[in-house]
Amino acid sequence: MRAEWFKGAAEAAAVNVSSRRGFLKAGAAATGGLVLGFVLPGGSRLARAADAKPVVYAPNAFVRVAPDNTVTVIVNRLEFGQGVHTALPMVIADELDADWAQVRSELAPAADVYKDPVFGMQITGGSGTIAHSFTQYREVGARARAMLVAAAAQQWQVDPSQCRTEKGVVIGPGGRKATYGSLADAAAKMPVPETVVLKDQKAFRYVGKPMARLDARAKSTGRQQFGLDVKPAGTKVAVVAHPPVFGAKVAKFDAAKAKAIRGVVDVLEIPVDRGGRGIAVIADGYWPAKQGRDALAIEWDTSAVEKVDSAKQMAQFIALAKTPGAVARQADTSKLAGAAKKISAVYEFPYLAHAPMEPINCTVDLKDDSCTLWVGSQYQTGDQAAAAATAGLKPEQVTLHTVMAGGGFGRRAVPSSDFVVEAVNIAKAWKAAGHQGPVKMIWSREDDIKGGYYRPSHVHRADIGLDAQGNIVAWDHAIVGQSIMAGTPFEAFMVKNGVDGTMIEGMGEPYAIPLNLTAHTAKANVPVLWWRSVGSTHTAFVMETLIDEAAHAAGQDPVAYRKKLIDPKHARHHAALDLAVAKSGYGKARLPKGHVHGVAVHESFNTVIAYVVEASMKDGAPKLHKVTAGVHCNLAVNPLTIEAQIQGAALMGLGTTLPGAAITLKDGVVEQQNFGDYVVPRMNEMPQIDVHIVPSQDAPTGMGEPGLPPLAPAFANAVFKLTGKRLRKLPFDLASA
The missing domain is CATH 3.30.365.10 (Aldehyde oxidase/xanthine dehydrogenase, molybdopterin binding domain)
Structure with missing residues (x-):
């Protein structure tokens, strides 16, 4: 896809x-x-x-x-x-x-x-x-x-x-x-x-x-100006108290203590995303605005919204995965019952936050006949239109200045333009209250992790049959998760036969296998969005660990097994895999005691990435030491950029394996709030990463996302060699394997 x-x-x-x-x-x-x-x-x-x-x-x-x-x-x-x-x-x-x-x-x-x-x-x-x-x-x-x-x-x-x-x-x-x-x-x-x-x-x-x-x-040198640095003359800063449960309302609030804080100018109720209501505190700067928000006395009305519980949701998804869903890909699975060897697996994936280093922000200067925005937008066309509609203006009356942003991973391209709309609503309320001048809305890290959009939670169920020679003769597969396209302008084009195309991308290819694939679209009161590499964040893990498991069940080398299964028309997969294998010394180099190799290869956004990783167990936990990448992105416009993209994406992929790298909900409330309880990789966890690019003169393909998906499965395949345990969850959970 x-x-x-x-x-x-x-x-x-x-x-x-x-x-x-x-x-x-x-x-x-x-x-x-x-x-x-x-x-x-x-x-x-x-x-x-x-x-x-x-x-x-x-x-x-x-x-x-x-x-x-x-x-x-x-x-x-x-x-x-x-x-x-x-x-x-x-x-x-x-x-x-x-x-x-x-x-x-x-x-x-x-x-x-x-x-x-x-x-x-x-x-x-x-x-x-x-x-x-x-x-x-x-x-x-x-x-x-x-x-x-x-x-x-x-x-x-x-x-x-x-x-x-x-x-x-x-x-x-x-x-x-x-x-x-x-x-x-x-x-x-x-x-x-x-x-x-x-x-x-x-x-x-x-x-x-x-x-x-x-x-x-x-x-x-610290001279680069980001969205958080934008400060037109007379700018005030707004922070918003968002409802603890998505879409909840304000029952009542008392702003007296907030308004008593020096620097707080006004406290205003505003509409927020998903039909909810929030309270904006506008002040001379961020710190008094935050102090004012902390001082608010708010009673929330959550009676009309669903309160998601992650544990219950996962159990429901697992049960649903046992049943056939909407058909995405058909194949004959009649040989499954009589297969010489069988693999049955259930995979669990949590919600994930984008958590860019620069949290969400947007500066708005709203006048009677114009609106000016300064925002790190991935989606200028949609954000400009949404700002205009919110302000009651025409798109040509809205000037959107694109400013440098400190990360995004998809969070700054939202079909609902949630944070841009929120910023304009603050400006509208500010203007209606008799004020004038720009207002800069700033979300804290906690605001974004507790109230942003997330990579959907998913469950995969796979039943695979192999013959006596190790050939895959049947593969029945079901996926359960929320649709990121449902309810957006893209639904009519991306949801076919009840299947969100982003949910199943990366399934099957490049392997010549009889894959029967169905999908269940679940609904939940949790806002979901694409996250760096979209569906491949989970499908690559499932495909590449199952192919690896099939290779071991067949008694064959995982690289040789992959090359046998990869359709010859996928020459770029062969080239990327061969390059990573050759440069890593896979099968030839003598590794330090207790170290093993793990392999994975995956295509996303028309670019193929193969990883050979070197890992060990340290103090009972997996340790990633080295990553050798074979990259096929056709013509490499700037090899330094490609190297940096692989380094960043591989590290982000490693982050998905670390205990604590999950968003969970209890009674509809997100339980994580910052990097203390939502884990991201630290400097001491960064492996050595060697990047090798397959030479090509063909038109270049994408590089922002493809480096992420194959990292976690390559690491998991190495962990299997070290422990004999097949990991079925992200983040890694050796105790349940």
Whole structure:
């Protein structure tokens, strides 16, 4: 399934794109120079069916060449640690023949021109940034270069074919030279070429090379501005007392003690997500706002909402998994009863919080006829529309400034735009109470862990039959969990035959197995959302531990068994697995005493990751020492970014195995609140990670999410070798294995 849900999302969005490629050029307003942007014809079926004239957007610019020779690339995504603030500028700079020392980058505001050319909306997700915008940004760079060359040729009265470019300079006959900055104004007046010839990849100067990040110095020196740092003049800070149970109301409250705290300006009741009500405390700064919230006396009405209990829910899911669900994939399971060997397993997965290092925040300046937002948004198109609807304005009256964010993992792309809507509702109440000026809503870590959106809880039930030779002859499988698409604009496209496509992605392939797959969609009063790598967070664990178990039951080497089962058409799986095996020394290297290897391979978002891990038991607990990664993401735009993505994703995957890495509910209340009781991996748990990339010249695929899913199963497979126990739960629970 991979990223198909976004394609459905594109159809659900109000896409306003051209049916053919159009371009706009304009002179830079204040500094002069060349501003070049363009509109691609959108990848959705709706966009392809359109037959409208090219739409001109403002400021619709992707690259800005200034008189001082700096080249600023406008990044149409959110940068929140994944490296697109560097990778996309690399792509334009290569085709533009820019001097990398002069390249800068900025995050784009919400605007139609910045919509993902495949999704048809401005969004950062589905590991789609490089995969979808690689050609888009190459063409922008090539057209800008052609316009600069045309300007120089006109100035010198020569044919453009007599000119060439190199590191921000146009070079003409007789060695004449002109910098891009000196040509920028004239280039802005040149016609935009309808077609351009892109570079041969062999001529790339930057793409494919390890390039240091443009934002590295600012972040490492503390100068980088994040959403929490935004503070327009006169800004007040708001914190919200959310209901303890999702969707609960305020029965009554007393704000007297809160208002008595120095710095508290007002206390206002507001609507919050899922039909609930909350109390916003607005103050001169975060600390008085928090103190004011702590001083509130609130009685909550939870009578009308379901109160989920995790233990009871898991028991219900397990019972439901024993019955057939809606059919997702059919296969003959008649050979199961007479199989020579059988594997029966039930897997349990808890809710998970996103827990980014920078908690949720959004600054809003609401006026009678306009609304300005500063927010680290993964979903600018939806958030802008939701803000407009909440404020009673048109989308064009809402200016959304995309600001750098400190992590997200999906939490900043919510179909309901929950935290953006909440921030605008605070601004509305603030304005209605007679106040004016911007209000910055800040969630604490506790607010987000106790009241955010979660990766759904799931149960898998598998019954597998093998013949005497170890071949899988039947596999009957059921999955139970909440749908992340139900109730969203994407439901019509992503829920088929009652099955949420994100729930089953990663099941079956690349293995040639007779898999009969059904799914049950459960309902619960717990908000759920995609979480880094979406369905593969649980399906990869199930598939790769069961394939490993089948290999051992067959008496065969787990790597050889996988390679035998992987369909030959999945050559990238073979290549990634072979690379990881070769670089790790699997089956050949002599490991330290008590150390073993574990293996897993999985594809998500069109990228294949194979891990060979080295692990041991230390003080009765599994210890991960080393991870060797084989990565097949086609063309590696920035190998340093890919290495960092694998390191971060593998560590996050390790986090899912640690005791305490679970969100649980009792009487409808989330029991965890911070990193003291919601476990994340610490520095001393970071293994050595060696990243190896399969060489390829094919169009790049995604890297933000694929590094996470295979880590936990590879580790679990190593633990089996160490203990003889098959782990059926995340986080790991050796006691129940």
